[in-house]
Amino acid sequence: MRNKLILSIIISLLMALSILQIQPATCQPTQMSVLNPETGDNNFIFNTTQVSVGYRFNATVWLYEVTDLFTYQVHLEVNDTLLNITRAWIPDDKYWIFYGRLSLPVQPVFRDYDHDGSREAVELGSTLLGIPGEDGEGSLAIIEFEILYAPSPGETCSCALNIDDPETFIQNSDLDDMDFTPVNGYYEISTAVTPEPPHAEFDYSPKFPLVGETVTFDASASTPNGGTIILYRWNFRDGTPVVDETDPITNHVFTSIGDFNVTLTVFDDEGFNDTAWHIVTVVPSEKPMLSVEPAFSSVKVGDIFQVNVTLKNVSEELKLVGVQFKLQYNKTFIEALEVVEGPFMNRSEWAPNGTIFTSFIEEDPMYGSVVTVGILIMPNETGYWNPPFPSGGGTIATITFNASGSVEGASMLILRWTGLFDVDMNEIPHDVFHGQVELLLKVRDIAVILVEPSLTEIYETWSTNI
Secondary structure (H helix, E strand, O other): OOOOOOHHHHHHHHHHHHHOOOOOOOOOOOEEEOOOHHHHEEEEEEOOOOOOOEEEEEEEEEEEEEEEEEEEEEEEEOOOOOOOEEEOOOOOOOOOOOOOOOEEEEEEEEEEEOOOOOOOOOEEEEEOOOOEEEEEEEEEEEEEEEOOOOOOOOOOOEEEEEOOOOOEEEEOOOEOOOOEEEEEEEEEOOOOOOOOOOOOOOOOOOOOOOOEEEEEEEEOOOOOOOOEEEEEEEOOOOOOOOOEEEEEEEEEOOOEEEEEEEEEEEEOOOOOOOEEEEEEEOOOOOOOOOEEEOOOEEEOOOOOEEEEEEEEEEHHHEEEEEEEEEEEEEOOOOOEEEEOOOOOOOOOOOOOOOOOEEEEEEEEOOOOEEEEEEEOOOOOOOOOOOOOOOOOEEEEEEEEEEOOOOOOOOEEEEEEEEEEEEEEOOEEOOOEEEEEEEEEEOOOOOOOOOOOOOOOOOOOOOOEEO
């Protein structure tokens, strides 16, 4: 007995609404077809010069020449080594068969029969909530597919977008099954045997070079794709000449700050070439510094005191939007009470939408007693950040402590897990400066008493009581 996902729902609704009525049976020739919305036919033909693994495309299931359509369900199945069914939905435009009618769409049910993470089948449908049924033609469903496999050169792979299944059905207002002709879609992907250009790719280190610092550019990840790479051409876009190398690794020194669109073009022995690029952000020779201030303080038991975690030497070219750190302390001597955000990251000129500030006073399994802080400048409505970006320096967070210890000693204030992040969530190199707090049980004073001042000559001596 086939599993009609929506039939029981339909019957229950119709009985509840008291609208189940008898309609004349129809014998119109009906066809259900899987259509390519780009071409209007049943074929989905691709080659790997146009698309690659991960590419997605849609198919529309269309119904022709139907009379008194009241309920439908589409079951579509594919070869899940070639395609993955990623999404499916009921249309809501004027071409939908039930457009303008009160209806109940049923959410899609995806099937992964072999549990390999790729979905090879989907079922979805809809039913009217009142008679009469619909006549004519229109779309039933839209289904999205992801290409999983790219064939080798000279190979062609294909499969059906198959709706010819017992779980695909249409019913009239009597809830009787109606005959129709299913027309499957046809999917094909091929790879031609043609020369391919090389693929240019490179990395560089450090990610945020300082002015005057040597930067290493490495194009070893570039691939020839059949030929042999014979030349690596570098353009650093900083006013220096273009550099041609036969070795994939080269060095360069930038003499000014800024964003430089460094391009690499690789040439092979078959006459093909390819280009890759990276924006390299060169920053002032002084790195940003995250530090504890004051660096040293002395407190006595019972004192409530504060320390600041500050950031210095920030240049706008860094495009800083996020900061994180853990401040480790010794709970034997002091105890954290409160954490508040400092003003630096939340300044209106570079944080017009404010910031997200999170803080925790916690016991870390690695570091012990810590104060954990994270700050992120809120992006704009598009999910990105606009200049200007933070520059200069200021307080990131202020932490209030209680000098709660019962023995004298010193607690280091150590910055752990530190991170500065740019708009692409790349980590910005920085320096760290820790702090220290000394706990005293009482204040030590030295007093000189019972001394009567008098005029004396040099080398004379007298006694004092201390």
